[in-house]
Amino acid sequence: MSDRIFGIFGVLLSIGFALAALAIEESFLSDAVGPKAFPLIIAAILGLSSLVIALRPDAEPHWPALGRLVEIGAAVVVMILYAQLLPVAGFVIATALAASYLSWRLGSSVLASVLTGVGTSLGIYSVFHLVLGLSLARGPLGF
């Protein structure tokens, strides 16, 4: 079933890709092939392979229970927040928070995960910023 849904999604994707390719504005100065041809070939391969996937599905993959999916969703949200928070809160604080969260969700105790988070953050900060001189996001506190 998963493969059928995936295949149908792929067919839709290829149609969308082909439509977007047809919508490319051609400049008046173009080579013999133009900017549309190769994307259209790709769309055809994408569509054909998706169709085959939908018609001849593999065995069902092992999907996690709903709770685990929520877990992954939450991790994605935390990572997105991290990306947004990075320029605001600064590298050390944002990274310590995000790493603690991930460590906690992977089964560390609260104390151990805070230690992991702070350690990861300070470790990366010292190796990449202090030793190697990479410019990391600077927060209001200067780190």
Next chain:
Amino acid sequence: MEILSQLGDGFAIALTWQNLGLALLGCFLGTIMGALPGLGPSNGVAILIPLAFTMGLGATPALILLTSVYYGAMYGGRISSILLNIPGDEPAMMTCLDGHPMAKKGMAGEALSLSGIASFVGAFLATWGLIILAPQLVKIALLFGPAEYFALFALAFMTLGGVSSTNQAKSAFAAALGLGLAMIGVDTQTGVPRFTFGEVHLYDGLDFLVAIVGLFALSEVFIFLEERHGSSDAAGHKLKIGRLTPPLKMIKESTPTMLRTSVLGFLAGVLPGAGASLGSFISYSMEKRLVDKDGTFGTGDPRGVAAPEAGNNAAAGGALVPMLALGVPGSGTTAVLLAVLLSLNITPGPLLFTNNPDVVWGLIAALFIANFMLLAMNIPMVGLFTRLLLIPPRILMPIVAMVSFVGIYGISGSSFDLLVMIGFGVMGWVLRKLDVPLVPIILGTLLGNSMENNLRRAITIDNGNWWTLIDSPLAIGLWMVAIFGFVLPIILAGRIKMPSLRRDEEGSLRD
């Protein structure tokens, strides 16, 4: 003799303190990454790319660091295969079959040192193979015009799917997806924006480093989160090693095996799309058929440990041949290495050997040096690496995730790229669940633009005649091999099966 003098120049480049230090660092990190389940050669190299950029390394030092990691990971993978029966990375899968039974018999130390020697033999011979074969391939590649290059790229995609995936449709899907992603951005020939949907960030295209780190490194974090697999696999195991010198008889017995499988592994590595996993698989199968007269393979036969290790290390060297000589990588990790070269504005291919001989020969010399370093690290110091197996993923995975973020942010300094990377991480997780191989996606994003450029150049030269693509005997030959490579596995499907050990998780990341 010309080769030897060039090799001498290469050693002059590689033997600086900085390059030796980088090789040592790379070997050390590589062995760790190979040993730790969850980090393999391709994602290990991927998360270290930003490090290479941060340190402001030139092309040769950066390549020395990253190929040392690559070779190191091939050595390191065997450690957890032997001690824990869990492959540290995909190519070490076959080493479990005889390595772990040997460890159970109390011969863990012998297995580790013998496999270290086998790894050395494989990698050493493969580096010589690289020296001999790559310049010959360059001579052929100089005959290639745009039409032949287009056919060569097609061949790479079709055989990559053919060899490494169980479902041809899915690898075709992955390749098309990667090529499609490469189309995003301003068209280089006419200057019109494509698939950007008005988003300014997308005008110069997706950065393939972002895609690689997301697909390879971040998706691994999601896999671990899904299974809440936070404890170390080594917890509760007795990691007893014992004596670290194999008896001379054992080495003598395995020598023919090592030599045979080195050659076989090297050839498997050179084939586009095959890579190290296939190298170790066919090496083991061949030796089993050839020398296993008493049925001892699978019960702790030393030759069964030597065969896959020599095979996978030789294949790792072999996979560098098409990457350097043609610019077409043969495996996941060499695709990542290609990304590094492209980011450093160096285009691999025949011209690399004439324009940047220092890069090529410096790299080859460094491979020899790294190989000796790895031998020294992996036999006397193997105890240190076994202790690292005790690091649980609940500490390791947050570090992997954060280093990925830091690296990408360090290169571009934009939060937008981080969001794109998260997107790729989720996509990588879903696709791995669905058993869609990830390597063709990376290859597509890397090669998409030059594939299109070659297509358009070929047809423009011939005034818009599309038949020019199959006009020369060379191009026709390449297309035949491509079609053969794509169709043959479909016919053979069901007859030859890769072992299904942990395939579900790591199948998409095979190298």
